[in-house]
Amino acid sequence: MKNTDKLILDLAPQKFGKAGIVWTWILILISLIGIIAYIDQVIKGQVVTNMHDYALWGIYISNFVFFVATSFVGTVTVAVLRLTDNSWRTPIVRIAEIISLAAIIMAGITIMIDMGRPDRLLNLFIHGRLQSPIIWDVIIIPTYIIISLLLLYFPLLPDFALLKSYFKDKNPKLSNAYGKLSLNWTGNKKQKKIQLNSIKIIAILIIPAGFILQTIDAWLFSTLFRVGWDSTNMGAYFISGASVAGVGALVAIIYVIRKAYKLEKYITDLHFDKLGKFLVLTCLIYLYFNINEYLIPEFTSKKEEITHINVLISGEYSSLFWFVIIGGLIIPIIVLLFKNGRKPLPMFLIGLLVVVGSWWKRYLIVTPTLLHPFLPIQGVPESWHHYFPSVHEWLITISTLAMCLLIITMLVRYLPIIPIQRTNDEQEALSENKTPCYEN
Amino acid sequence: MKIKIISVLFIYFLSLGNSILFQHLQAQNDKKNTVRLSVNYVRIMNEKDFLEIKAISKINKKSTRIPNLELFIHNNIDNQLVLLGKSTTNNDGESNYLLNLKKIKTDSTNTYHLKILFKGNDLFKKTAKKISFKKADIYTKIFTKDSINFITAELKDTSNDSLIEGEPLVVQIKRLFKPLKIGDELMFTNNNGAITVPIEQGIPGVDGNLTIEVVLEEHDNYGTVKASIKAPIGVPIVDESTFDKRTMWSPRSKTPIFLLVIPNILTLGLWGFIIYLIINLFKIQKS
Numbered sequence: 072m073k074n075t076d077k078l079i080l081d082l083a084p085q086k087f088g089k090a091g092i093v094w095t096w097i098l099i100l101i102s103l104i105g106i107i108a109y110i111d112q113v114i115k116g117q118v119v120t121n122m123h124d125y126a127l128w129g130i131y132i133s134n135f136v137f138f139v140a141t142s143f144v145g146t147v148t149v150a151v152l153r154l155t156d157n158s159w160r161t162p163i164v165r166i167a168e169i170i171s172l173a174a175i176i177m178a179g180i181t182i183m184i185d186m187g188r189p190d191r192l193l194n195l196f197i198h199g200r201l202q203s204p205i206i207w208d209v210i211i212i213p214t215y216i217i218i219s220l221l222l223l224y225f226p227l228l229p230d231f232a233l234l235k236s237y238f239k240d241k242n243p244k245l246s247n248a249y250g251k252l253s254l255n256w257t258g259n260k261k262q263k264k265i266q267l268n269s270i271k272i273i274a275i276l277i278i279p280a281g282f283i284l285q286t287i288d289a290w291l292f293s294t295l296f297r298v299g300w301d302s303t304n305m306g307a308y309f310i311s312g313a314s315v316a317g318v319g320a321l322v323a324i325i326y327v328i329r330k331a332y333k334l335e336k337y338i339t340d341l342h343f344d345k346l347g348k349f350l351v352l353t354c355l356i357y358l359y360f361n362i363n364e365y366l367i368p369e370f371t372s373k374k375e376e377i378t379h380i381n382v383l384i385s386g387e388y389s390s391l392f393w394f395v396i397i398g399g400l401i402i403p404i405i406v407l408l409f410k411n412g413r414k415p416l417p418m419f420l421i422g423l424l425v426v427v428g429s430w431w432k433r434y435l436i437v438t439p440t441l442l443h444p445f446l447p448i449q450g451v452p453e454s455w456h457h458y459f460p461s462v463h464e465w466l467i468t469i470s471t472l473a474m475c476l477l478i479i480t481m482l483v484r485y486l487p488i489i490p491i492q493r494t495n496d497e498q499e500a501l502s503e504n505k506t507p508c509y510e511n
Numbered sequence: 512m513k514i515k516i517i518s519v520l521f522i523y524f525l526s527l528g529n530s531i532l533f534q535h536l537q538a539q540n541d542k543k544n545t546v547r548l549s550v551n552y553v554r555i556m557n558e559k560d561f562l563e564i565k566a567i568s569k570i571n572k573k574s575t576r577i578p579n580l581e582l583f584i585h586n587n588i589d590n591q592l593v594l595l596g597k598s599t600t601n602n603d604g605e606s607n608y609l610l611n612l613k614k615i616k617t618d619s620t621n622t623y624h625l626k627i628l629f630k631g632n633d634l635f636k637k638t639a640k641k642i643s644f645k646k647a648d649i650y651t652k653i654f655t656k657d658s659i660n661f662i663t664a665e666l667k668d669t670s671n672d673s674l675i676e677g678e679p680l681v682v683q684i685k686r687l688f689k690p691l692k693i694g695d696e697l698m699f700t701n702n703n704g705a706i707t708v709p710i711e712q713g714i715p716g717v718d719g720n721l722t723i724e725v726v727l728e729e730h731d732n733y734g735t736v737k738a739s740i741k742a743p744i745g746v747p748i749v750d751e752s753t754f755d756k757r758t759m760w761s762p763r764s765k766t767p768i769f770l771l772v773i774p775n776i777l778t779l780g781l782w783g784f785i786i787y788l789i790i791n792l793f794k795i796q797k798s
Contacts, residue, residue, distance in 0.1 A: 201770045202758075202766060217785050221788050255795075265791050276784050283777065
């Protein structure tokens with residue numbers, strides 16, 4: 072059997088087993104429940120949420136920030152690892168691209184969910200002011216969606232052509248679809264040249280796009296004169312936090328896919344080890360920025376800053392705060408510093424911990440600040456000093472997370488999650504002791 | 512004898528009935544709240560004289576301003592009340608009643624005596640408040656000495672045409688919200704019934720005009736007397752409005768140039784590459 076055939080056999084999309092089908096239906100069900108809750112929210116208005124004049128950004132915005140952060144995985148793994156010439160990235164890049172695309176699509180949808188009048192969405196484009204970072208967000212999110220899509224699509228072209236042939240007899244309809252998606256790919260010199268050139272451009276393009284996206288997301292907060300947000304550190308803080316969230320999500324999802332598709336031969340312990348080192352680096356950088364964010368205000372002791380920090384360190388949000396810092400950063404750093412901590416299962420658990428920590432971190436960035444405005448409203452009801460999402464908010468938010476996983480699941484079902492052509496080229500080059508010629 | 516008994520019984524029942532009726536009325540009256548009227552006479556020189564009336568009641572242990580109370584203002588002279596007019600309290604429980612002093616009689620000492628009467632209603636008991644005052648005038652003048660501007664004010668009792676000595680006057684500059692007080696905190700009129708206060712330089716005013724007020728505040732005999740004088744001794748306010756400028760807070764038609772240029776360059780740059788990449792997809796398809 073030829074190496075390519077073996078690779079196709081191993082890496083071609085496979086039908087889901089029972090567990091896969093149950094998993095997909097659970098995600099569909101959760102998504103539907105969320106859609107029903109959202110329809111109810113549109114009919115009744117945002118009165119169904121627990122947002123009010125103080126907590127005017129609630130769980131939807133924290134969830135949006137989480138999705139934007141997670142979408143950064145495409146930039147860090149594909150572009151950064153490429154620029155630093157880390158060839159071990161091959162089996163993980165496509166999964167990273169898929170996560171990146173799914174997360175940024177859901178970020179765009181989540182921000183619309185937060186709008187009281189989604190029917191007025193077009194007004195953002197018609198009447199938007201370029202002075203507002205919200206408009207920058209409106210511009211960069213669709214841009215990043217398209218770049219992520221192209222980043223996923225271009226390297227897939229040879230694989231689509233391979234799959235077209237592979238499914239020709241087994242599933243002609245699928246073969247036909249792959250054929251159309253392959254854009255008549257034959258692998259001739261001209262096509263290869265255009266493809267390699269395009270991938271090179273996207274890999275570079277996604278770096279400024281990713282940095283702009285994360286920075287704008289940070290500026291949504293830091294351009295507002297509020298305690299906890301009014302910080303020049305915010306852009307870098309968000310970029311480092313996004314790296315943590317993205318790599319954490321990548322580790323957790325890679326482990327599940329590897330297990331489900333039995334890809335231990337392709338995604339080896341070495342990949343987890345490398346990703347573990349990468350994750351510990353991002354966690355250390357993020358911890359450094361966290362220290363900056365909390366230590367300096369504590370040191371300068373401005374009244375409002377102290378109130379805010381006390382709420383986080385020892386007040387209403389202290390348990391969440393310490394869970395995020397210890398569980399989401401310090402424990403991962405300690406565990407991942409040890410070689411055994413970078414084995415697949417511990418890495419999966421740490422990845423999950425990091426993702427959960429990252430989600431709650433966004434909640435902590437958004438909520439406590441809003442509850443302590445510089446200009447408090449006179450005679451404000453006591454309830455406005457607290458915020459906890461309503462049932463509608465939880466249902467809708469959980470469903471957006473389920474939708475994100477559903478997009479990833481469907482893409483994993485129909486796309487080769489490890490680049491077939493590239494892996495083949497790599498293996499051939501290795502056997503011939505040559506450097507393979509490809510880009511991703 | 513029979514008639515006597517009937518008469519006694521009649522008187523007894525009559526007095527019993529009266530007593531019950533009185534108790535009932537008393538009880539009804541007891542349920543009503545008491546209104547307290549506070550009245551101050553205010554004289555704005557060369558403008559108007561009026562009564563500043565406030566109606567307050569303690570309801571559920573809280574002082575509450577009472578709106579819509581109909582008040583009757585009388586001239587009280589030689590124990591006779593002459594109705595001058597009516598006034599009704601506004602939503603803040605306040606009422607200003609304009610006085611025409613020429614039509615109000617004074618006593619032999621040229622003192623005005625007024626009585627404000629509230630006749631009572633379903634909710635509040637009737638009440639009245641008396642006020643007596645004399646007319647006083649404040650005359651102001653601005654002069655400059657050694658390049659410093661001064662204001663001098665003279666307080667005069669018009670009832671006997673005498674200058675008033677030893678009374679506190681406040682000097683302030685009219686501002687949009689609260690007046691800006693100048694001079695010492697307590698300035699008493701001298702033997703000539705006058706005070707003199709230097710006016711600081713550099714106080715801003717529209718077109719450089721300042722309105723300086725001299726006030727005798729809530730005096731027992733004269734009420735509140737206020738005199739104003741306008742003088743071009745301030746620093747003209749320069750309009751620093753950014754309304755027509757390109758700022759971060761202006762409408763989209765006045766976006767700052769750098770914000771038009773940089774985001775558009777970035778957006779067009781990124782989308783330029785995206786279009787190029789999409790064209791490349793077509794090229795791949797055709798190759």
